[in-house]
Amino acid sequence: xxxxxxxxxxxxxxxxxxxxxxxxxxxxxxxxxxxxxxxxxxxxxxxxxxxxxxxxxxxxxxxxxxxxxxxxxxxxxxxxxxxxxxxxxxxxxxxxxxxxxxxxxxxxxxxxxxxxxxxxxxxxxxxxxxxxxxxxxxxxxxxxxxxxxxxxxxxxxxxxxxxxxxxxxxxxxxxxxxxxxxxxxxxxxxxxxxxxxxxxxxxxxxxxxxxxxxxxxxxxxxxxxxxxxxxxxxxxxxxxxxxxxxxxxxxxxxxxxxxxxxxxxxxxxxxxxxxxxxxxxxxxxxxxxxxxxxxxxxxxxxxxxxxxxxxxxxxxxxxxxxxxxxxxxxxxxxxxxxxxxxxxxxxxxxxxxxxxxxxxxxxxxxxxxxxxxxxxxxxxxxxxxxxxxxxxxxxxxxxxxxxxxxxxxxxxxxxxxxxxxxxxxxxxxxxxxxxxxxxxxxxxxxxxxxxxxxxxxxxxxxxxxxxxxxxxxxxxxxxxxxxxxxxxxxxxxxxxxxxxxxxxxxxxxxxxxxxxxxxxxxxxx
Amino acid sequence: xxxxxxxxxxxxxxxxxxxxxxxxxxxxxxxxxxxxxxxxxxxxxxxxxxxxxxxxxxxxxxxxxxxxxxxxxxxxxxxxxxxxxxxxxxxxxxxxxxxxxxxxxxxxxxxxxxxxxxxxxxxxxxxxxxxxxxxxxxxxxxxxxxxxxxxxxxxxxxxxxxxxxxxxxxxxxxxxxxxxxxxxxxxxxxxxxxxxxxxxxxxxxxxxxxxxxxxxxxxxxxxxxxxxxxxxxxxxxxxxxxxxxxxxxxxxxxxxxxxxxxxxxxxxxxxxxxxxxxxxxxxxxxxxxxxxxxxxxxxxxxxxxxxx
Numbered sequence: 001x002x003x004x005x006x007x008x009x010x011x012x013x014x015x016x017x018x019x020x021x022x023x024x025x026x027x028x029x030x031x032x033x034x035x036x037x038x039x040x041x042x043x044x045x046x047x048x049x050x051x052x053x054x055x056x057x058x059x060x061x062x063x064x065x066x067x068x069x070x071x072x073x074x075x076x077x078x079x080x081x082x083x084x085x086x087x088x089x090x091x092x093x094x095x096x097x098x099x100x101x102x103x104x105x106x107x108x109x110x111x112x113x114x115x116x117x118x119x120x121x122x123x124x125x126x127x128x129x130x131x132x133x134x135x136x137x138x139x140x141x142x143x144x145x146x147x148x149x150x151x152x153x154x155x156x157x158x159x160x161x162x163x164x165x166x167x168x169x170x171x172x173x174x175x176x177x178x179x180x181x182x183x184x185x186x187x188x189x190x191x192x193x194x195x196x197x198x199x200x201x202x203x204x205x206x207x208x209x210x211x212x213x214x215x216x217x218x219x220x221x222x223x224x225x226x227x228x229x230x231x232x233x234x235x236x237x238x239x240x241x242x243x244x245x246x247x248x249x250x251x252x253x254x255x256x257x258x259x260x261x262x263x264x265x266x267x268x269x270x271x272x273x274x275x276x277x278x279x280x281x282x283x284x285x286x287x288x289x290x291x292x293x294x295x296x297x298x299x300x301x302x303x304x305x306x307x308x309x310x311x312x313x314x315x316x317x318x319x320x321x322x323x324x325x326x327x328x329x330x331x332x333x334x335x336x337x338x339x340x341x342x343x344x345x346x347x348x349x350x351x352x353x354x355x356x357x358x359x360x361x362x363x364x365x366x367x368x369x370x371x372x373x374x375x376x377x378x379x380x381x382x383x384x385x386x387x388x389x390x391x392x393x394x395x396x397x398x399x400x401x402x403x404x405x406x407x408x409x410x411x412x413x414x415x416x417x418x419x420x421x422x423x424x425x426x427x428x429x430x431x432x433x434x435x436x437x438x439x440x441x442x443x444x445x446x447x448x449x450x451x452x453x454x455x456x457x458x459x460x461x462x463x464x465x466x467x468x469x470x471x472x473x474x475x476x477x478x479x480x481x482x483x484x485x486x487x488x489x490x491x492x493x494x495x496x497x498x499x500x501x502x503x504x505x506x507x508x509x510x511x512x513x514x515x516x517x518x519x520x521x522x523x524x525x
Numbered sequence: 526x527x528x529x530x531x532x533x534x535x536x537x538x539x540x541x542x543x544x545x546x547x548x549x550x551x552x553x554x555x556x557x558x559x560x561x562x563x564x565x566x567x568x569x570x571x572x573x574x575x576x577x578x579x580x581x582x583x584x585x586x587x588x589x590x591x592x593x594x595x596x597x598x599x600x601x602x603x604x605x606x607x608x609x610x611x612x613x614x615x616x617x618x619x620x621x622x623x624x625x626x627x628x629x630x631x632x633x634x635x636x637x638x639x640x641x642x643x644x645x646x647x648x649x650x651x652x653x654x655x656x657x658x659x660x661x662x663x664x665x666x667x668x669x670x671x672x673x674x675x676x677x678x679x680x681x682x683x684x685x686x687x688x689x690x691x692x693x694x695x696x697x698x699x700x701x702x703x704x705x706x707x708x709x710x711x712x713x714x715x716x717x718x719x720x721x722x723x724x725x726x727x728x729x730x731x732x733x734x735x736x737x738x739x740x741x742x743x744x745x746x747x748x749x750x751x752x753x754x755x756x757x758x759x760x761x762x763x764x765x766x767x768x769x770x771x772x773x774x775x776x777x778x779x780x781x782x783x784x785x786x787x788x789x790x791x792x793x794x795x796x797x798x799x800x801x802x803x804x805x806x807x808x809x810x811x812x813x814x815x816x817x818x819x820x821x822x823x824x825x826x827x828x829x830x831x832x833x
Contacts, residue, residue, distance in 0.1 A: 040789045042608030050607065124572060193618065194781050194789070195692060228690060228779040229789070232674055237689040240682045403794050407556035436570055440561065 028201075028221040028523045030502065033234050035248030037422075039227045044188060044197075045163065045176030047120045052158040054247055055197050055225055057514035060161025060182035063091055063110075064152050065209050065516055067509050068269050070322050070424060072152045075209045075516075076105065076162065076183065086147025086463035093138040097207050099164040100187045107134035112165035125154040146460055149468035153425055158514075183207070185218045185519045197225045211509035211516045218519040238263065238496060244523075245497035247513055251308050251376070257496045266504050268493040269322050271424040271511060273315050276384060276486040277417045277432075281445035284365060285415060288483060289348040294416065295334050295486035296341040297391040298384065303489055307380050311494075315487035317480050318429055325426035325472040332477050334487050341391040350392065358392035369395035370417040372402045380488070381418045388416075410439040417443055418488075424511055426472040430455055433479050444484035454478050500524060529822065533815055544807045545597070548800055549590050558582075559606045559794040580606050593800065603797035607790070612801045615786060620805065622692065623775065623782035626701055627767030633706035635760055638713025642756075643749065645714065646721030658718070665711030669770070673704045673777035690779040701778045705770045709763055716759050720752035727751070754824055761820040765813020768806050 038053035046056055063077040077091040097105040114132045117123055128148035133141050142151065154160060167181040175181075180188040185208070186199035201221045208215035226243060228234040231250050237243045239260065249257060249265070257263045276298065284290045300314035316333040319326035342352075350358035350365050358365040369388070371381035381397055388395045395416060400408055408414070421428060431437070434455060435447040454475040462468035495513055497504060505520040560576055577583045581592065596603060602612035641661060645654040664672070680700060681689040688697045724730065725748050733743045772784030779785075783802055790798035 040607075040793075042605075042610055048609070124569065192781070194785055226691060226779070229785070230777055230779065233677065233690050233777055233779055236674075236677050236682055240685065240689050242681070242689045242691075403557040403561065403792060404555065406561040407558055 027525060028219055029223070030220055030245070030523045031224040031226060031243045032245045032247060033226050033228050033237065033243050036229055036231060036234070037248065039229045040194065042193060043176035044180040044191060045168065046159050046161045047116055047122065047163065047168065049159055049176075050121060053197075053225070054513055055186075055188075055199060056158040056161050057184070057512075057516070058186040058199055058223075058518055059180050059184045059188055059515075060158075060163060061097075061184050061207070061515070062157070062161050063155045065211055065514070066153075066156045066424075066511050067211055068322070068507075068511060070511065072156060073209060073211050075156075076207070080152075082149075082464065084463075086149065087144045089142040089144070089151060090135070091140050091142070093140065094207050095138055097183050098204060099167070099183050100181045100202060101164060101167060103164055103166065103181075105162070105183050106137050107140040108137075109162065109165060110134070110140045113162050116165055116168060117160075122159045125157070125160065147463040149462050149465045150425070150427065152465075185515050186223065189222070194227055196227065199223050199225070205519075208519055209516050212519045213505060214519045216519075219522045220518065223518075235496075238498065241498065244501040245495060247495050249494050249496045251311055251491060251494075253496075254311055254494065255309060262498055262500050263496055264499045264504075266495045266497065266508060268495070268508050268510075268512065269320070270312060270490045270492045271320055272420055272422045272491050272493075273318065273320055273487065274380065274418070274420040274489040274491075275315065275318065276488060277414070277419050277443040278484055278486065279412070279414050279416070279443070279445050280482070280484050281412065281447075282415050284348075284350075284360075284367070287348050289344045290350070291483035293341040293344040293348070293391060294388060294393060295483050296337040296344070297387050297393065298334075298486045298488055299336040299338075299387050300488060301336065302387070303380065303383055307376075307383055308489060308491065312489060312491040315490045317487055318432075318476060318485060319426055320424060320490055323424070323426055324469045325429075325476050328473065328477050328480060332480050334480065334483075338391055345392060352392050356389065356392060357394045364394065365392060366394040366396065367415040368413075369397050370405065370408070370414050371397060371399055372405055372418075373399050374402065377418060377420075384418055384488070406440050409443045412439050412445055414443060419443065426469075426476065427459065429472065429476050429479060430459055433484060446479070446482070446484040448482060451475070451478055451482070530819065533818065537811055537815070540811060541808075544811075545594060545804065546590070548803045548807070549593060550586075552796055552799055552803075553586055553589070557794040559796060561794075593797075597804075602801045605790075605795055605798045607793045607795040607798070612797045615798060616783070616801050616805060619781060619783045619786045622780060623768050623771045623784065626698065626705065626771050626775070626780070626782065629698060629702045630705035630770065631709060631760070631763065631767055633702050634709025634713050634763075635756075637706065638710045639717050639753075639756060641710065642714040642717025643721055643744075645718045646725070647744070649718075649722060654718075657714070661711040661714045664707040667707075668773075669704050669708070670773045670777055672707065673700070673774055676700045676704055677777075690777075692780045697778075697780075701771075701774050701780060704774050704777075708770065712759060712763070713756060717752060717756050720755045721748060724748045724751040757824060758817065758821045761817035762814060764816055765810035767813070768809045 034053050038051070041051050041053050043049065044056065044059060046052065046060060061076045063075060064072045065075045067073055076094055076097060078094045080089060080091045082089050093107060099105060111132050111134050114126060114129065117126055128144050128146050128151065130143045130145045133143065135141050161182060164181040167179065168175045171179060177191060185202050185205045187202050189198040189200045191197045201218050203217050205217045206215065228237065231253070234246050235253055238246050254265065257265055278285050278291050278294060280286060280291065300316065304310060304312060304314050313321060316335055317326055317328050345358055349360045351360065353359050369381060369385060371377045378399065385395045385397055421432070432441050433444065433446045433451065434442060435452050438445050438447060458468065458471040458475040462471050493512065501524055503522040503524055505517060508517050510516045560573055581589060593603065602616065604610065605612055605615060641657050645657045648654045677689050677700065680686050687699050691697050730743060730748060733747060768783055771782055772787060775782040775784035776788050783805060787799060787802040790802065
């Protein structure tokens with residue numbers, strides 16, 4: 001009886017195994033898992049989108065694309081010129097480009113698309129554009145209200161992937177859900193919200209960007225993107241062979257993935273910075289010296305090695321190091337210097353007490369240190385706490401969940417807070433330190449007339465890219481010298497894949513895994 | 526019976542109103558603002574004010590509640606702030622998945638629970654009894670999130686029997702059903718065991734033995750039937766919890782459903798969606814409890830008489 005039962009179970013098990021694990025045997029088919037931060041897209045219509053994922057860049061092409069060094073390269077626009085005063089941009093479009101439904105892509109398309117963009121959730125990206133006109137069939141001119149050297153950055157973002165404006169009008173709310181018509185290397189076959197997105201190769205694609213080795217149709221014929229919100233589940237899918245690649249992996253998993261012989265990690269430059277916000281409006285941090293001391297207490301190297309296992313980079317100012325605006329004079333960069341931190345605190349009148357905590361006029365140097373409940377934040381914040389203690393600052397940790405903390409910041413009661421942001425553009429300095437957004441996003445409550453002057457100049461007073469870089473560098477430098485934050489760490493972006501199944505291009509010429517990369521990816525058979 | 530049912534249904538109305546107030550207040554009183562997740566780098570404070578007005582978030586809380594309840598009574602669950610899609614369609618997509626998962630889990634815990642309970646009763650106080658009850662207790666006390674990951678490790682990664690996650694085909698249902706069903710199994714097994722032991726000691730069983738009926742037939746035809754009354758009661762009370770159990774398990778197994786929808790919406794502070802999900806869960810419990818009471822009344826003439 002028992003033996004029979006066992007045989008029966010074994011047979012059932014084998015039956016299940018053969019059903020469950022018949023992977024994609026057909027040619028060039030693969031399954032990827034979206035980055036956990038990209039889970040939950042509700043539609044593939046980029047115009048009103050509030051969240052996009054990697055598949056947007058595979059369905060839709062943009063006018064320009066960004067390389068991993070953040071430089072701009074042609075995509076649907078073959079070339080472009082900016083007027084010397086910055087008041088107009090002319091884009092020359094690639095000939096012979098068609099949408100997935102066969103309609104041609106031309107200057108009239110761009111005009112109609114920008115019209116649709118106005119009044120949408122994302123219209124601020126073209127706030128500086130007064131009008132768009134078709135010069136001829138393949139030439140389009142953006143006439144500006146004011147110079148905006150950041151136009152190329154906006155045009156390269158996944159929100160500005162170009163859909164067929166006529167299909168958008170015809171399908172209305174269904175556009176992006178039942179159908180999504182772009183000019184990209186893949187077509188949307190099906191989309192099940194919260195579950196999976198299936199793309200098939202666009203066999204007519206011959207307009208690959210110079211950043212891709214392959215200018216023609218993609219190698220992959222069919223790709224399924226799954227949405228898995230839980231990191232450990234996604235990792236187990238990869239490990240068991242259920243999927244071929246994960247588009248994001250937490251740093252905690254890197255060691256484990258590198259130990260598996262069939263798994264590999266592809267690294268891309270990071271777009272994220274961890275930092276500690278210092279509230280300049282709250283004592284004792286109203287004193288510049290105390291702020292500087294707190295910033296100099298952070299040991300970037302120790303954190304990189306011990307908290308992040310050596311993966312990633314130290315951060316010494318507010319911006320990711322791929323940005324030209326991150327190149328500050330050496331003395332403006334903030335680096336670990338406990339001796340100087342101690343000297344500054346002495347100067348400010350905070351005397352070291354017997355318990356290792358400084359005090360001034362009977363007041364202990366004890367502050368609140370806020371953080372998010374995510375495990376990486378908790379671990380990092382404990383190290384920061386110990387480093388502050390080492391120079392005589394006692395920090396008491398309060399933990400909030402990631403959406404609650406934003407509301408708490410609006411109270412302005414924070415003193416120190418460990419935070420991170422993900423953004424590959426210098427205008428993030430404006431976002432987090434502008435006097436217009438005190439509380440949140442300006443968690444440092446930074447409000448300085450000189451900084452505001454530099455900020456306005458950087459945001460609206462630059463005619464060319466060079467001027468914008470110079471203006472933002474000056475603004476970034478000024479803010480940094482006021483110590484409203486302490487830089488900590490820059491992660492790298494990682495994707496993990498199965499080397500028995502997937503061949504990634506040797507170098508990734510994009511800021512993330514986009515259509516530009518995917519046309520070069522091969523499935524091993 | 527009819528009066529009993531009518532009274533019970535009418536009683537649901539104040540409960541429903543109270544639940545709706547609690548759900549609404551809890552959500553709006555915990556800190557967090559859906560707009561923080563919607564507005565991206567570069568958007569202006571004016572844009573924020575405009576969006577706040579569009580979603581009615583700038584109105585007083587009482588007014589917001591009134592509007593919500595008013596729409597709710599007309600069958601309008603509102604529009605998701607994060608995705609701008611009708612909440613009803615989001616719930617409509619998610620609910621069948623959770624119901625299927627919950628129903629299968631309930632069926633599993635019934636069958637496995639009764640079988641294990643009966644077995645434990647037959648081998649009462651022997652090693653098999655202790656093994657079964659110990660195992661069942663352990664299985665029910667472990668958190669389902671962790672259990673789910675353990676099952677994935679064992680049955681998917683090591684043995685390769687079932688897919689790790691997802692919602693493709695029946696084989697992807699096995700592990701989630703097992704994970705949710707374990708808690709119910711323990712409950713049913715405990716109740717079934719006690720009921721079997723209790724029933725076996727009744728006088729009518731002694732009489733059947735005295736009449737010379739084979740022990741196997743006594744157990745199956747008489748003891749088991751008698752013991753099923755408390756089991757059915759406990760099961761019908763559990764119907765309401767079917768959906769609740771699915772929440773974390775759906776997340777671990779990356780399955781669509783009310784749980785995944787709820788967790789995503791919570792992290793985005795998408796009030797209309799969270800409110801609708803919580804309301805569904807609360808209604809399931811309310812209706813499940815009602816159903817449990819009705820079933821009990823139908824089965825037990827004493828309750829039936831009292832109810833009438």
